Amino acid sequence: MKRLLLVRHGESEWNSIRRLQGQADISLSERGRAQALALKNTVADLAPDRVATSDLSRARVTAELLGFPQAERRTDLRENHVGDWTGQGIADLVAADPTAYAGWRAGTHTPPGGESWAGFAGRTRKAVLSLSEETAATLLVVAHGGVIRALLESFLGISPKRIIPVGPASLTILRRQGESLTDMRLELFNYSPTGPILDAPD
Template sequence: MRLLLVRHGQSEWNAARRLQGQADIGLSELGKSQADTLRPVIEGIAPCRTVASDLKRVRQTSQHLGVDTPRLSKGLREIDVGDWTGRAIADIRKEDEEGYQGWRAGTAVPPGGEPWSDFADRVSAAIEDERREPCTNLLVVCHGGVIRALLQRYVGLQPAHIIPVAPASLTALRLGNGKSPRIELFNYRPDDLDFGAPD
C-alpha cells in the first residue's frame, strides 16, 4: 500500500501564524488555490479511496482535490495544542522558546495539550484501521503533525529531524510487500518549493 499524505492548504490561522491544533479553521483563498494546483497530480495517481480528518480545513482541501465524500476520521485530527490554541507563534516563542522547540521536537507538551506519543498512537491506529481494507494508493488528507507522526512511526524519523510539512504538499510512503516502509516523496508541490512552511 502507498500512503498519499496531503497536508491541507493554507488556513486563515496559518496565514496569521497562529497555532490551530484542533480548532476548526477554514482555508484561506491561497489555501484553496494551493489545493487546486495539487488536484491534477492526485487525479493522475487515481487513489482507490480517501480518508481525511474531519476538521474544516481538511474537508475543504479534499473538495478542492476533487474528493467530495472522503471517509472522515477524528483519529486524523491535528495534535491538540491545549492553551496554545489560537495563539501567535511569535508570542509563544517569546514567552517560552525552549518549550516551543521541545513541542516541535515531540518532547514537550503545551499546557493542557496532547502528548506527542499519545498523538502518534492515535494517528497510526487510524491508518492501521485503513490498512485492513485492500488499497494500492490510499489518499490521506490531513495535517502537518499527522504526517510527521506517521514518518516517525513508519520510517523512524524523529519529529526534531523533520521540517514543517508545506501546505497542500504531497508526501508518499510505501508500506508492506515484505519490505521495510520507505519514503517515496516528501513535501512535493507542483508549483514551488516551500522551505518556510507554517506549523
C-alpha cells in the first residue's frame, strides 16, 4: 500500500443533534447523504484499488454513495464503543463532567462500560495493517471520526487531544514514505469539497 484514504461517514441523524453515538447503528441524515455524494468525484479521481468500510450503516451507506457498494464490511473498523454514554447529548455530558469528557476526547478516560482508547487504537491499527497487506497502491477506508483520529495517532504519532473532530464526509490522506507502513506522512486532512469543516460533532 502506498496511500491510505480515510473518509468519515456523512452526517448522521444523531450527529445533527449532537448526540454521542459510538457503536449505535444510526442512519445518515439527508444532509449526510448529500455530503457523501459531493465527495464522490474526488474519491473516484484517486482510484482506490481496495475499499473497506465499517459495517455500521452510516459508514456503509456513505461507501455506497461514494460508488463502492461492494466495499468490504468490517466490524473492526467500527467507532469507539462509548458504553453508558451512548445516545447522550454531548452538551449534557460536558455539563455533567467536563473533565471526563475532555479526557475521553484526549484518549485518557473510558466511559463506564466503554472501550479504552488504547484498545480502540490497537483494534483499528490492526485492521488497516491487515487490509494493507493485499492492497497494491491505494486503500480507501470509510469509517468514523474516532477511527480516523486513532489511525492518525497510530501512524503519525499525533495525540487525539491535538486533533479537531473530523468533518462528516471529509477526506484525510496518508502516504507511505519508505518501506515500512510506520513511515507515513500526512498529505491531506479533513478535506471537503463544500468547504472547511471547523465545528464537526464528535
